[in-house]
Amino acid sequence: MIVVHHLNNSRSQRVLWLLEELGVPYEVKRYERDVATLLAPASLRAVHPLGKSPVVTDGGLTLAESGAIIEYLAGRYGDGRLVPAPGTPTRHRYTYWMHYAEGSAMPPLLLKLVFSRVESAPMPFFVKPIARAIVGRAMTSFIDPQIKLHLDFMESELGKSTWFAGDDFTAADVQMSFPLEAAASRGGLDASRPRLMGFLDSIHTRPAYKKALERGGPYELLR
Numbered sequence: 001m002i003v004v005h006h007l008n009n010s011r012s013q014r015v016l017w018l019l020e021e022l023g024v025p026y027e028v029k030r031y032e033r034d035v036a037t038l039l040a041p042a043s044l045r046a047v048h049p050l051g052k053s054p055v056v057t058d059g060g061l062t063l064a065e066s067g068a069i070i071e072y073l074a075g076r077y078g079d080g081r082l083v084p085a086p087g088t089p090t091r092h093r094y095t096y097w098m099h100y101a102e103g104s105a106m107p108p109l110l111l112k113l114v115f116s117r118v119e120s121a122p123m124p125f126f127v128k129p130i131a132r133a134i135v136g137r138a139m140t141s142f143i144d145p146q147i148k149l150h151l152d153f154m155e156s157e158l159g160k161s162t163w164f165a166g167d168d169f170t171a172a173d174v175q176m177s178f179p180l181e182a183a184a185s186r187g188g189l190d191a192s193r194p195r196l197m198g199f200l201d202s203i204h205t206r207p208a209y210k211k212a213l214e215r216g217g218p219y220e221l222l223r
Helices: 012-022 042-046 066-077 089-120 128-157 171-186 194-204 207-216
Strands: 002-007 026-031 055-058 061-064
Touching (some): 055 066, 061 066, 066 171, 089 128, 128 171, 171 194
Antiparallel strands (some): 055 061
């Protein structure tokens, strides 16, 4: 039995979704973030030394990293579904988006989250103006322009095909869901980019996506 070590409000939600799309039985082991730090509990380190989610165990295999997990599950249990044929242009785009999601799209969104928390964190009154100035400068000069650059790029790319890799839904769309949900939650993604919002609307209506939410529990990124 596949076990998904699932942290609330995390990347592991898309692993549950993929398994529902594939129709593969699995067990969910839940972990809750620390309410103060929002970090994963130390108990996750008993599963993987980094103590992060997602982690999947499948028999004797323990696998971390969303992209690696999605590629493994789709390859092991997909029977050719959700992965384009090797050597095709669609497969090349599939591979690109599988890596782009975490390698390029997520870093500026993570920086925005971290700097936003710094700005609102408790600190001595005489430090606040300095901290706010640093945060403001980082946001306006680098973070927000980078997010805009990536959102514009993704919006343009979805003008080339229905889904990220091509005209058929693939596991790359599952991988791309998290950065786009994060962007809609805290990165300024809105109706001004109709293709990206349409992508989110499309995935949120999929029966497997809804079933994964039932299995995974509350998912704050949808707010």
